Amino acid sequence: MVKKTATGQPSTDEEVLEKLAEDYPLPKLLLEHRGLAKLKSTYADKLPRMVDPKTGRVHTSFSQATAVTGRLSSSEPNLQNIPIRTPEGRRIRAAFIAPRDHLIVSADYSQIELRIMAHLSGDARLLEAFAHGEDVHRATAGEVFGVAPSEVTSEQRRYAKVINFGLIYGMSAHGLAKNLGIERAAAQSWIDRYFARYPGVAEYMDRTRAEAREQGFVETVFGRRLYLPDIRASQAGRRQAAERAAINAPMQGTAADLIKKAMIATDAWLASSGLESKLVLQVHDELVLEVPRAELDTIREQLPKLMGGVAALKVPLLVEVGAGDNWDEAH
């Protein structure tokens, strides 16, 4: 039976259409059309109309008190959802260009939420993987599949990546099974194997759910709270949704705290150093700057140190920097 929407209508979302595309030619065409229509209406048609005639730039508005986890949100236009995942979408991103004699620099925290999970859980294997600068998805695959990291196949790494992300979101065996296209029981056994290899993470998840239930809130590393009114709901669905939010919020929220500290540190540094580089955007785990070519080496050297040094967690904070004539090339 096909998936239903909230109002009981048959769903035509991407997952359903991909499935139908196995048997019919039309769904594929519809997906293509939808993807292109999305790019045209939301970005290609819209953004040029939002250029401020006074500055020649697109100016977003950042809200500091919208997202419950402490993230900023961006609107009118939202510049935190500019496409990057498809070649067609990247052409939109490439339209964000640096002024003459400047470059766009992007500096993003690598695997920030998984690093925070390692910090919060204190799990020995996870801490060690990050301490040694390992490819964490590969390391996880090695543990879960019982092979040496060097023997991990791309398929195994893909599985491990889905598991790692799933953990951050409080995903169930059902969700993992659907995502990987495997049986629920098989998904559960992967989760069991994960927790057997990373017992600190399992304890952390239990501890967080218990804390949420007892206190009615969870906290980030820096103490910002997310209240969870549904954590004791009699309706299981609402209660489980609150539990997933409780699992996710300390990780997403701590990441938000860290990048806010990084923004403050970056602004203070640029202001005090006489540099002409400017912070122009924040995209959750990424800072975007406009940098005079003459300052590129300085920014490349100093910015990762600055961003990585805003807090001393039990794992190093790695920052990846890219530069280019436009925002796409900066990645």
Next chain:
DNA sequence: TTTAATGGCGCG
């Protein structure tokens, strides 16, 4: 014409 709900989908 504006507002609200809905389904869908762009990003981290």
Next chain:
DNA sequence: AAAGCGCGCCATTAAA
């Protein structure tokens, strides 16, 4: 019944 967190915005439809 739902089973994956957090956002904002599009087109469409219906109501105000």
